[in-house]
Amino acid sequence: MRPNRRPLLVTLTRFAMETLLLCILSLGLMPRGFAAEKPETTSAWAVQVEPVQAEVGQLPPDFGMVIYEDLIAQLVKTERFQQVFRSGDHEAEGVPNLLTLHMALQNFERGNQTERAVTTVAGATKVKVHLKVSARDGNAVVEKDVQSTVRIFGENLKATYALARNIAGVLRDAPLPAPAKGAGQ
Numbered sequence: 001m002r003p004n005r006r007p008l009l010v011t012l013t014r015f016a017m018e019t020l021l022l023c024i025l026s027l028g029l030m031p032r033g034f035a036a037e038k039p040e041t042t043s044a045w046a047v048q049v050e051p052v053q054a055e056v057g058q059l060p061p062d063f064g065m066v067i068y069e070d071l072i073a074q075l076v077k078t079e080r081f082q083q084v085f086r087s088g089d090h091e092a093e094g095v096p097n098l099l100t101l102h103m104a105l106q107n108f109e110r111g112n113q114t115e116r117a118v119t120t121v122a123g124a125t126k127v128k129v130h131l132k133v134s135a136r137d138g139n140a141v142v143e144k145d146v147q148s149t150v151r152i153f154g155e156n157l158k159a160t161y162a163l164a165r166n167i168a169g170v171l172r173d174a175p176l177p178a179p180a181k182g183a184g185q
Helices: 006-029 061-078 090-094 114-120 159-175
Strands: 046-053 084-086 098-109 125-135 138-152
Touching: 061 084, 061 125, 061 138, 061 159, 084 114, 090 159, 098 138, 114 159
Parallel strands: 046 084, 046 098
Antiparallel strands: 098 125, 125 138
């Protein structure tokens, strides 16, 4: 004869439901923001992004535009700046603590996706820019060469995403000066 396991199943189910209910209630009783506290990383600065400056024919237009768009998205994602403005945005004119980000292309090598797939030593796409972030008074706050390379798999435009991510990382980690007195938040 087979033992009746029904009471054991009911007991285990009831225990699981009670445990789940206790977990839900304990989360509801915690103070707001307790579980999701994170240090405030937003500075009093805003940043305006200028397009990549390159000599005619040195950088394909699609690469320049994708670097610009990816960089804006990555800077917003860092949450380091109160606002991220595009070049020519008139709303930026009234912002007191505005940094301007300039990029000058230093090197661009368009790789070959097929060569990258066949061999791991050929076909790399490389992009290198000189990054300069300056305050309204023209003083450089951050100045650094930043590069990216797609070596193995991926589209050529993946190098633009990597470059934008690298630039955003540099700005996220860079020490920014204290904003001007009386011009803050």
